[in-house]
Each structure stands twice: as C-alpha cells, then as structure tokens.
Amino acid sequence: MPNSSVSPSSPHYVFAFLEIFECEGGIQSYIQDILSAYLALPQMPAATVFLLRDGPNCPNPFSHSKLDFRYLKTFPAVLGRVRLAIALALYLLWQRPQRVFCGHIRLAPLVGWLCQRLNIPYTVLTYGKEVWSSLPPPDQQALQAADRIWTISRYSRDMACQANQLDPTRVDMLPCVVNGQTFTPGSKSSELLEKYQLTGHRVLMTVARLWSGDIYKGVDITIRALPKIAQAFPTVKYLVIGRGDDQPRLARLATELGVADRVVFAGFVPTEALVDHYRLADVYVMPSQEGFGIVYLEAMACGVPTLSGDSDGSADPLQDGRLGWRVPHRDEAAVATACIEILKGNDRRCDGTWLRQETLAKFSQTALVERLQTLLAV
Template sequence: MLVKNKTNHVFLFLEIFRQEGGVQSYVKDILGAYLQLEDIYQADVFLLRDSPNCDNPFASERLKFHYFQSNSPTTGRVKLALSLLWFLWKKRPEHVFCGHIKLAVLTKTLCELLGIPYTVLTYGKEVWEVLKSQERQALASSSSIWTISRYSRDCACAANGIDPNKVKMLPCAIDGNKFTPGLKSPELMTKYGLNNAKVLVTVTRLWSGDIYKGVDITIRALPQILKVFADVKYLVIGRGDDQPRLAKLAQDLGVSDRVIFAGFVPTEELIFHYRLADAYIMPSQEGFGIVYLEAMACGIPVLSGDNDGSADPLQDGKLGWRVPHRDADAVAAACIEILQGDDQRCHGTWLREQAIAAFGIETFPLRLQEILLCSSSITKS
C-alpha cells in the first residue's frame, strides 16, 4: 500500500492579526484554504509583527505559528532570522513561501544557503515600482512568484524585469455565505443620520500615506452629485491619521453635513454597513480590491479606479464603473448613473451571482492546491 509522505512548508509573513486590511484578509483566506487541503500538507508560519496573544483561529497540528513581535523592530527581525535559520537547517522543509517583498532578501539568503526553493507572494504597490537591487535579485532567484491580479503581475514584471511566465495567479476570493444582501439596519440608519438619504459608502484605512484610496476625490465629487440627488450622504468606514484633513476638505467644500466618518468597524459588523449603501465608491489604485467583491456579494453596485487591479473583480467594467481615480468630475458622473439605477450593473441579484461565480471562496482551496503543486512536488512512497 502506498503511504503519502507529509509535505512540509514554511510561510513567512509580516503580520496577519495585529492589523486588519486587504492583505491580511487575503492571507487568512490562504491559511483557511490550506487547512482544507489533504492532511499531508502541514506548515510552520513565522510572523514578524504578531504576538502569541493574538486571536488565531488557524493554529492547529497542521499549522504551527511562531511569533516575533518586539518593541524594537531590529530585535524582532534578528530573532526571526535566527529562529528561521535554525528551523530551516534542522527541518529542511520542502518549500518556503515568503509573504512580502520586505522579507524576500532574508528568505533568499537563508534558502540559498541551505538549498531550499522559495516563492515570493506579492500584492500591489509594493512591487509596482523599481525595487532595490537585492529585492529584484530575490524575485529573480525565486522558483516562482504569486500575485493577486493581472495588473499587479504586469506592473511588477515591467518595473523589475521579471519573466511573466514565472508569475502564478492566486486572486482574492469572496465568501458568499458571509457577505449577503439584506435590508438596511434601522438602528444604523438612525445612528449615522442616513434616513431618507441616498448613501455612498467607502471602507478603507484613512492613512495619510494612502490618499490613493480616493476618499478625498469622492468628497470633491459630492457638490456635483448633490445637484442631482439632494439627499445624498457619504459614509466613510475606517480610521487613520488622514481623517482631520478629509473632514476639513468636506467643511471647505460646504458638504461636512453630508460626510459621516464612522471610524473603525469590526469585520463581523461590516456586512451590516455594506447593506446601508446604495453604491460602494472607491476610486483607488488597488492590487485587487477585496472590498469590491464584498460589496457586490451584498448586491451593492460599485465604482473603482480604471488603472489598477480592480479590473479583475469588476471584470473589466462588466460588473461596475471604472473611472480615472483622481478625477472628481468622472466620479460624480458615475455616482449619478449608479444612483439612477438604470444600468444592469445596479441589479443586485445579478451582480452577486456574477461576482461569486468568478471569485467564490469555494474554489479557493482548489486554486491554492494547483498553485502549490506548481511550486513544489509531492513525493509518494
């Protein structure tokens, strides 16, 4: 009788649990899908910025976690490097999956020293421009590169001389059972002052380094939208140091009474906030944009930028509006079209069906297994 050998992997990430965001959500989907694969797959997960006190639903016999959060970033990196070196030397895993370009040079150094193949995971802007020489070498020396969208693949390859055939696609996925259509919550409508209003929603972090998310452009579009829909309001969900600037912009434009900053909303409450929307608006530059899938799964029409990875979830405009991401006039015109509701892309049931058919979470484990098989072989004896 044939006995399947265990397939030992190592995953290396900056963080998963300390902060919430699109990348963290994506990584959690990878780990969840990994646990759905055959039990021959087992991995150790090294986390630079997370601590053992985090709420980790993935820890198990097949996924063992190692934490290196430290008050000193340098100390944390040194401890991670030494622990990883010892682990790789002692265990000799079949393959290492480096979860961020910022960890790629370390991964290359250790893996090449010990003759272990490795893969680098990429997402968006962090690889769209020309990288440092050592980071480019780490990508070139990897056995493969994963990314989440055609746009991220094309940008990374063009900027850093990468062979596109080396890049494997593992797009984001949406759980259609978690994000579903539903009535607007009367309690939340009252809480945010949205009764009798047409509601635009954005879910994003409000960091001063992330103005590309387009919240300021949507605020600039509001005066034009209000000329057609006098009852429109804009609900911004998220937190960050850029909120004071955005609030002042709304005040300067005379629309401060139309912009509501909801602050941080826990993941489990997001669905009820998506359902408040008549349109999800984020004219951004995303590596993919999981939020668009979340909104569409709730039956909400969406608007994105037209020069980024959102082309994939919006299926090149088939499922939503794509506009120049720093053009307030274009955002205003598209928002008016969406709120008028005459386009098929506003039909919630159809929109949800299309989004889930292309990116449903049910197919994610199969995609992961295929890409793992491309990166490392499973031996049998």
C-alpha cells in the first residue's frame, strides 16, 4: 500500500530503478547498499521507490522499512514502461518531490522529460560500460540535462564524460562498498581444500563471469601466466569461481599450455559461501577492465593481496596501487611477475591486517552513509 504519510508539502525524494530484487548482479547489490545507507541517514527524508521489473512478491529486505515501494512489473513487459510512465507522471505532478533519482540510463529519457517539464531536479546514477560509449540522442540529452550524475569511479566518470560530452564538474563519486562484517579474514577451510584438491598448494583465485563476451576479466591471461609462475612456485594452483559459456575455451587453453592440473573450475558459488572461498586464496588475481570491481574490495577485506588491471576503475578500490598490484590487463608476463612478487610476501600490500584496515576505512557501509549524506546536501 502507498505510504499515506507523504503529502504534497512533505520534503521527500523519488527513486526509479529497473530492478533490484528479482535479478542478482553487481548493479543490484550496489543499489541495495545505497538503500541501506539511505535508511541509515540521521534524518532520512521520506522516499518512494518505483520498480519497473520487480513484482510485489519479490524478496525485498526493505519491504517493512520507511521506503514506499511501487511495483510495476507487467506482462507483457512493454506494458510495464507505459505503466511506469503514467504512475511516475501522476506522482510527480501531485507530490512534487525535492528530487528524483534515476537508477539507470535506460530510464533517464523518461525521468528527464518529466522532471524538466515539472521543474524538478533529477540525478542519474551510472555504473560502468552502459555509459562508456556514445549514447542514443535521448539518453545523451537526459544525461546532459541532469542536475547531477553519480557514478562509481573516476574511470567511469572520465569514460562517460568523454563519450557523451558531459561536464565532469557535475559528476559525483558514490563508490561501491564492502560488508566488513561478512567478508573477514579467517583460516582456510579444510573441507574446501579437500574438495578442490588445494591442500599444500599456493592458491591464485578469480571470481568472475565466464562469458565469451567478458574475456576482459583476464582469466585466460592468468592461465597463460601460470607456466612462468609455476617455475618460481611449483605448488601453485588457480581457483576460478564462476560459470559461463567461455569455460570450455579456458579449459582447452589450460590443457594446451600443460597446466590443466593447476586450474580448478569451481563453477557458481553462492554469495554466502564466497567468504570461505576468498580465504583459500594467497592472491586474488583479476587483470581486468572494470568500472570499479567490488570483488577487489571483498578480497582485500578478507586480507588477500590483490592484482588488477592498470587502466580502469580498479584504481579506486586499490587506491592507485597503494593497496595492490596494477598491471596491463592483457599482459601475461606482467601478471606472472606480479603474482610471483606477491607470493614471496615481502611487500606491505601482503599484510592482510593492514590491507583490510585501509580498505574498510574508505569503502565500508559507514563510509557510504557519510558520502551519501554529503551528496544529498549538494
């Protein structure tokens, strides 16, 4: 039921998202973190949340909070957009919120058109590659007309601004964060060591989708680096967590390079089991091109030394290399050299206690609440 406490004179916000609860993914987790931070604000204004693709029976952990959710999932799906347009237009016309937060570029033309005609400020949330190339004119115009744009990293800001002629002074950082109570250091699980045959081995690990369209994650490059790493550390193995249609190619590559016995494909691992898997790792390796890369935060919160690419959004979680190793993302020799250096353990960035402390100081839920409060005051 709608929240009857919201009246035309009440100061409040509107959020519009594609989906949050019926689909799992990095964007959905990020949005849920933002909503958690919003609910933790000292003086939280009332807010109404429009959800295009979530239905009323979705697993919503915020359903009993002070947020007023409007579920608009409709069959066929095309009717959902019509339903959203009508519901949002009527709501904005009657309630006149202080600001509208548009949760995805695909909704920006609708939100922008309505807000400009009703003289309501709006902010567009962006994440990564969905805004890294030149957008269709309606999307681009909606971004250009937005009062503010929020994004997750400096790299995403720079890519979006360059591709879509945006003013970088209107773009604010609202980074991903990690749950420091969930992702913690701990001993290696003997059960998992036995399951993956890792007992007595030094372990490299990656958590990534293994899709043929996502080879930028760098799993193939890490496999190519294994022969050189094995020369220095003969007991090394590589644990790959994730699933997708690219796994057969990766398995063939490992066989061709003579390292098939060193590569363990673990398949899908549910979120609640990830922390025990991170604890198996001596090195988290993902020489990728990310908009941010929350997996780096998860690994470092578990005290695991981390390697990323050197020309992407990972600069933010790795704090420009202060917390981890950044190498050219398609350079197998650089990956091998860095992994060998990490396995030697002589660098401060291998100190798990320090690594966790520095990660949480900037990328905890508490830090997100403080950052969100600052942005809402702009």
